[in-house]
Amino acid sequence: MRNGSLRKQSIAAALGAVLMGGGAAHAATFSTPDGVLPNFVGFDWHANGAAWVRGFDLTSSSPIGATDTFTLTYQAFAGSILNTSGPNLFVPPNPTGTYDITTFSTLQETATCLSANCSSISISITGPATWDVYLNDFSKGDPKVDPAAGTGFVSGTKILSGVWTSENATFFASDGANVPGSTGTGSAFLDGTVTFTNTAYIDPSLLGSNFQASLQFPGQTNIFTRPAAFNGVATGPNTATDFVLQTDGSQQFTAGPPPVVPEPGTLALLGLGAAGLAAQRRRKAS
Numbered sequence: 001m002r003n004g005s006l007r008k009q010s011i012a013a014a015l016g017a018v019l020m021g022g023g024a025a026h027a028a029t030f031s032t033p034d035g036v037l038p039n040f041v042g043f044d045w046h047a048n049g050a051a052w053v054r055g056f057d058l059t060s061s062s063p064i065g066a067t068d069t070f071t072l073t074y075q076a077f078a079g080s081i082l083n084t085s086g087p088n089l090f091v092p093p094n095p096t097g098t099y100d101i102t103t104f105s106t107l108q109e110t111a112t113c114l115s116a117n118c119s120s121i122s123i124s125i126t127g128p129a130t131w132d133v134y135l136n137d138f139s140k141g142d143p144k145v146d147p148a149a150g151t152g153f154v155s156g157t158k159i160l161s162g163v164w165t166s167e168n169a170t171f172f173a174s175d176g177a178n179v180p181g182s183t184g185t186g187s188a189f190l191d192g193t194v195t196f197t198n199t200a201y202i203d204p205s206l207l208g209s210n211f212q213a214s215l216q217f218p219g220q221t222n223i224f225t226r227p228a229a230f231n232g233v234a235t236g237p238n239t240a241t242d243f244v245l246q247t248d249g250s251q252q253f254t255a256g257p258p259p260v261v262p263e264p265g266t267l268a269l270l271g272l273g274a275a276g277l278a279a280q281r282r283r284k285a286s
Helices: 002-017 264-285
Strands: 028-032 035-040 042-054 067-082 099-113 120-137 157-172 185-197 210-217 243-252
Touching (some): 067 120, 067 243, 099 157, 120 185
Antiparallel strands (some): 028 035, 042 243, 099 120, 157 185
């Protein structure tokens, strides 16, 4: 059936796009059980990430212009910490490591058929779209992430949160094979804002930072472990409207340039300049 695989891949690509961040001017520091890691700019989320699509009703018989609003949820663990090092980072199924880092996102999106048979689809954010990042410290009793069970993704300490504000994504089918992730190509671009930074871990604060996200789909499907649940809610078997897919992405943050503080000499010159302008205005007025 053509309406199965394409639709599922298209939504997976949209979700994965949420996790691809871009741009970094001034790196921050990241305090972990490994110590203070310098030059922190983000995370490379592992290719074993999962997307759960619910309420997707477009099919190959949907006409051009048809729309559908659905919910997309994403969960993944970090494969590495970008631009720095974390030798004790736990990366399943690696049995070593003293902590892990996870992300969890929920978005409300709308898909629109752009061509006959809905073979190309555009996707945009039309409702709440949030993401969170957690650090699980095993020495404090935090659980290890379990990709198969789908647990440990929202445990531990929240270190970052944000919202995704806009999206521009288009996806195309290459054939009708009913194998999620095996066909279809696309790209997506999203913009977002950091709404919370735990400054005990990230310094300086990334609060208010804007960044752009992008993704090329498909990702690496050969290592995918389908999770049994998302935040305690069982996924159940895939259906035509509700299904779980693999996604892969990364996320980068920009601390932004430090504020410019004029030198005392500069302030003095500015003061003299202002005084001179005021005197000139008085002379003209008289």
